[in-house]
Amino acid sequence: xxxxxxxxxxxxxxxxxxxxxxxxxxxxxxxxxxxxxxxxxxxxxxxxxxxxxxxxxxxxxxxxxxxxxxxxxxxxxxxxxxxxxxxxxxxxxxxxxxxxxxxxxxxxxxxxxxxxxxxxxxxxxxxxxxxxxxxxxxxxxxxxxxxxxxxxxxxxxxxxxxxxxxxxxxxxxxxxxxxxxxxxxxxxxxxxxxxxxxx
Amino acid sequence: xxxxxxxxxxxxxxxxxxxxxxxxxxxxxxxxxxxxxxxxxxxxxxxxxxxxxxxxxxxxxxxxxxxxxxxxxxxxxxxxxxxxxxxxxxxxxxxxxxxxxxxxxxxxxxxxxxxxxxxxxxxxxxxxxxxxxxxxxxxxxxxxxxxxxxxxxxxxxxxxxxxxxxxxxxxxxxxxxxxxxxxxxxxxxxxxxxxxxxxxxxxxxxxxxxxxxxxxxxxxxxxxxxxxxxxxxxxxxxxxxxxxxxxxxxxxxxxxxxxxxxxxxxxxxxxxxxxxxxxxxxxxxxxxxxxxxxxxxxxxxxxxxxxxxxxxxxxxxxxxxxxxxxxxxxxxxxxxxxxxxxxxxxxxxxxxxxxxxxxxxxxxxxxxxxxxxxxxxxxxxxxxxxxxxxxxxxxxxxxx
Numbered sequence: 001x002x003x004x005x006x007x008x009x010x011x012x013x014x015x016x017x018x019x020x021x022x023x024x025x026x027x028x029x030x031x032x033x034x035x036x037x038x039x040x041x042x043x044x045x046x047x048x049x050x051x052x053x054x055x056x057x058x059x060x061x062x063x064x065x066x067x068x069x070x071x072x073x074x075x076x077x078x079x080x081x082x083x084x085x086x087x088x089x090x091x092x093x094x095x096x097x098x099x100x101x102x103x104x105x106x107x108x109x110x111x112x113x114x115x116x117x118x119x120x121x122x123x124x125x126x127x128x129x130x131x132x133x134x135x136x137x138x139x140x141x142x143x144x145x146x147x148x149x150x151x152x153x154x155x156x157x158x159x160x161x162x163x164x165x166x167x168x169x170x171x172x173x174x175x176x177x178x179x180x181x182x183x184x185x186x187x188x189x190x191x192x193x194x195x196x197x198x199x
Numbered sequence: 200x201x202x203x204x205x206x207x208x209x210x211x212x213x214x215x216x217x218x219x220x221x222x223x224x225x226x227x228x229x230x231x232x233x234x235x236x237x238x239x240x241x242x243x244x245x246x247x248x249x250x251x252x253x254x255x256x257x258x259x260x261x262x263x264x265x266x267x268x269x270x271x272x273x274x275x276x277x278x279x280x281x282x283x284x285x286x287x288x289x290x291x292x293x294x295x296x297x298x299x300x301x302x303x304x305x306x307x308x309x310x311x312x313x314x315x316x317x318x319x320x321x322x323x324x325x326x327x328x329x330x331x332x333x334x335x336x337x338x339x340x341x342x343x344x345x346x347x348x349x350x351x352x353x354x355x356x357x358x359x360x361x362x363x364x365x366x367x368x369x370x371x372x373x374x375x376x377x378x379x380x381x382x383x384x385x386x387x388x389x390x391x392x393x394x395x396x397x398x399x400x401x402x403x404x405x406x407x408x409x410x411x412x413x414x415x416x417x418x419x420x421x422x423x424x425x426x427x428x429x430x431x432x433x434x435x436x437x438x439x440x441x442x443x444x445x446x447x448x449x450x451x452x453x454x455x456x457x458x459x460x461x462x463x464x465x466x467x468x469x470x471x472x473x474x475x476x477x478x479x480x481x482x483x484x485x486x487x488x489x490x491x492x493x494x495x496x497x498x499x500x501x502x503x504x505x506x507x508x509x510x511x512x513x514x515x516x517x518x519x520x521x522x523x524x525x526x527x528x529x530x531x532x533x534x535x536x537x538x539x540x541x542x543x544x545x546x547x548x549x550x551x552x553x554x555x556x557x558x559x560x561x562x563x564x565x566x567x568x569x570x571x572x573x574x575x576x577x578x579x580x581x582x583x584x585x586x587x588x589x590x591x592x593x594x595x596x597x598x599x
Contacts (some may be wrong), residue, residue, distance in 0.1 A: 041557075050581065054588065055588055059557055
């Protein structure tokens with residue numbers, strides 16, 4: 001399993017009713033259903049991902065996340081998860097509001113653009129970074145809102161959201177003290193657990 | 200008492216008879232007679248009735264591999280295979296039923312029937328009312344989706360099917376699937392609802408009403424007693440079908456198929472057929488008007504209009520869906536404007552609200568509402584993936 005998914009696995013409470021935005025082939029939901037008895041749905045637009053979910057018996061709904069979550073009621077879920085999809089949305093900030101309307105807590109992972117390898121790629125080589133977490137060329141990437149660990153933290157603070165956990169995954173420095181100390185530099189994937197603004 | 204017709208199903212090896220290898224081959228319809236009266240939603244009771252049906256594939260020993268096919272407005276029991284070696288066309292859903300197809304007859308035992316009120320052999324307006332000895336005609340009791348589902352359950356009883364592995368249907372057929380999940384939740388293991396809607400819109404009902412008025416205002420209609428007058432309301436039925444047909448196709452599909460093409464090079468400045476689309480619609484209408492019964496058409500459109508399981512729950516579909524306990528697969532088509540994706544999404548949202556198991560795919564297709572009848576790679580992939588999961592969960596082995 002992808003290392004950001006391993007982290008999420010630890011954070012998801014057993015029996016939670018969850019929504020997985022951009023659920024891909026349903027691997028996370030499948031694992032969480034088997035090991036943590038979660039219920040819920042995955043949202044996806046990729047036809048192959050949708051078929052894969054259906055084949056493995058994971059509930060998947062074809063829905064374009066850029067159109068929001070208006071079809072979901074306030075507080076309908078315990079948790080909303082979005083892995084590696086935020087950066088591909090038109091308005092990540094509005095999606096964050098939507099996620100925390102539908103559930104009190106959300107878990108978000110995205111590629112950290114400030115990861116040292118990405119910086120080196122751009123800073124020394126002078127090319128847009130291409131890596132394991134950013135596998136696309138600049139001209140065909142779906143990632144239209146790349147951000148850094150620090151950027152996202154700042155957005156959460158501006159919105160008054162509570163950051164319950166933050167971690168980094170993947171890369172050479174996973175679990176290493178350098179990544180814990182300097183996540184913005186040594187974390188390839190940013191992983192955040194966010195709660196609604198304090199009343 | 201239930202009496203089963205003695206006709207046995209003859210399903211031959213398709214390849215032997217020159218039919219496609221993925222066809223169920225030659226099939227023979229069967230007829231089941233039911234003597235137990237069927238109480239209907241309209242308050243009347245059908246004292247006895249026949250249901251005509253076909254089956255494809257083999258029922259396994261524990262009778263767990265049965266799939267029920269529910270037909271749409273002008274559909275019938277002949278969903279797959281051929282009645283005669285020289286049939287030009289196979290059954291109406293042959294694209295999806297057969298060996299290796301989405302509903303794989305190597306694994307599943309498929310049951311497809313003609314609903315009550317139909318005109319293809321099941322008891323309907325063309326049958327004789329046993330009380331009067333006269334053709335039912337317009338006096339045939341009004342049907343509802345609920346009545347159909349009850350009659351289908353009686354057929355399942357007869358066939359020894361306690362629980363369907365899946366109940367599957369498109370359009371009006373999808374409504375029957377929904378009703379199955381509510382009326383007999385313990386008898387349906389999976390539901391596949393394709394190009395359907397939890398209720399008709401005002402526009403849908405309006406189109407149906409135009410179709411009904413076209414039929415009923417035909418001088419040959421004779422208040423529905425046309426057979427007794429040796430007449431047929433062909434013009435009315437033709438018009439009804441023409442209007443219906445427009446709603447089954449998308450604007451793009453019609454544009455692509457016909458555009459503004461003329462039958463001949465120049466305008467004739469008259470009212471005979473000039474554009475290809477006129478020719479097509481007239482042909483469709485003519486064919487239908489001689490092969491379908493007008494009273495059945497009227498009745499089927501009313502069945503559509505009445506369906507609204509949420510109505511008794513103050514319009515709250517999620518509450519109405521509470522009894523359902525099977526996983527659903529819901530499929531819609533992008534260019535369907537009769538029951539557009541938004542109508543399927545209403546159902547999907549309500550199912551999610553009710554916490555039910557549901558997957559939903561919105562298939563890109565230029566073919567409008569008719570897309571549910573046609574083969575399309577992504578549609579087939581989604582449908583097959585779901586049915587394979589159904590087979591896996593039920594531990595069904597392929598028989599060939």
